Structure formats: C-alpha cells, structure tokens
C-alpha cells in the first residue's frame with residue numbers, strides 16, 4: 001500500500017499499484033498552470049472557473065487558490081462513466097452551472113480527458129451561452145482520443161491506465177489520495 005498519508009488510508013479500496021505523479025510534481029505543475037492562467041487573463045476581468053464534478057474538485061480548489069486574477073467558481077456535473085471504470089455510453093448533463101455565464105470568460109476545469117467526448121460535450125454546451133470558453137485539464141490520456149478537443153492548459157499526458165487520486169476515483173473511492181496512482185480495476 002502506497003498511501004503514505006494515514007489520513008488517506010480510509011479512502012483506499014484497492015492497492016494503488018504505482019504512483020504515477022507524485023504530490024510534489026502535481027503541486028509544482030498546478031502552480032505553473034496558475035501562473036500561466038493568471039498571466040493570460042490579466043486584463044480580462046472576472047474569470048468564471050467551471051469545475052467538472054466530481055473529479056475536478058481538488059484540482060479546482062488548488063488551482064483557483066493560486067490565481068492572482070479575479071475569479072468565481074461554478075460547478076457542472078455530467079455522467080459519462082458508471083461505477084468503476086465501465087463506460088455508460090453517451091454524455092448526459094446531471095447538473096448545470098447556477099450562475100449567469102452569458103458573455104463571460106469561462107475556463108472549464110476537468111480532471112481527466114480520456115476519449116474527449118465529455119469535454120467536447122461541455123465545450124458545445126457552454127459555448128451555446130456565448131462566452132469565451134477555454135479548457136484546462138489535469139491529465140490527458142493522449143492515446144485514447146476519439147474526438148479532438150482543444151486543451152488550452154494541460155497538467156500531464158499519461159498512459160492508458162486507470163488512474164486514481166487527487167480527485168479521481170475508482171468506484172467513488174481513492175479520491176483523496178494526494179498523488180495520482182495507477183490501479184487495475186477489478187471489473
């Protein structure tokens with residue numbers, strides 16, 4: 001078991017086989033992304049950060065707290081995968097943003113881009129409100145892309161493995177691990 005932090009052990013269902021991205025590397029990259037985003041939006045007024053539930057909640061929390069520009073937080077929830085790692089097919093909107101995003105600068109904050117269908121759906125949906133939309137993802141499985149989506153900010157490219165931690169789950173567990181690790185789903 002690689003969950004070094006005893007506070008996290010109660011959230012671990014299955015042995016994390018390998019640490020793929022360490023806590024230190026994640027924190028360093030999040031700081032870099034925050035610097036870049038702050039610079040890019042320096043004179044753009046308020047940025048609406050739309051976190052994609054549930055997986056992006058930790059990334060969004062860390063990223064948003066390091067920005068030096070005015071920002072507000074919104075959440076959106078979609079369903080594309082069922083319990084565990086099995087895909088449930090089409091992307092479905094579960095919860096829309098609550099605030100008014102008409103004409104605003106919006107940054108979609110995603111945990112992971114796999115096939116790209118979820119992000120493609122979200123970009124289309126948010127674009128229909130007419131704002132200037134950009135995208136930010138913590139990790140991307142580059143080899144798994146089925147549709148092309150423009151990513152403006154990316155933390156890491158990763159191999160085609162099931163990853164957990166730093167917000168990412170396996171069957172709702174392992175989200176609070178401070179690092180990103182690889183597990184082999186049982187189903």
Ligand code: 5GP
Pocket residue numbers: 055080081111112113114115116117118119161162163164168169170
């Ligand atoms: P996509 O639509 O790009 O295929 O998938 C995006 C969604 O699939 C993510 O938001 C996430 O919920 C789920 N997903 C894809 N790969 C992984 C993975 O390795 N680990 C976890 N925890 N979720 C994943």
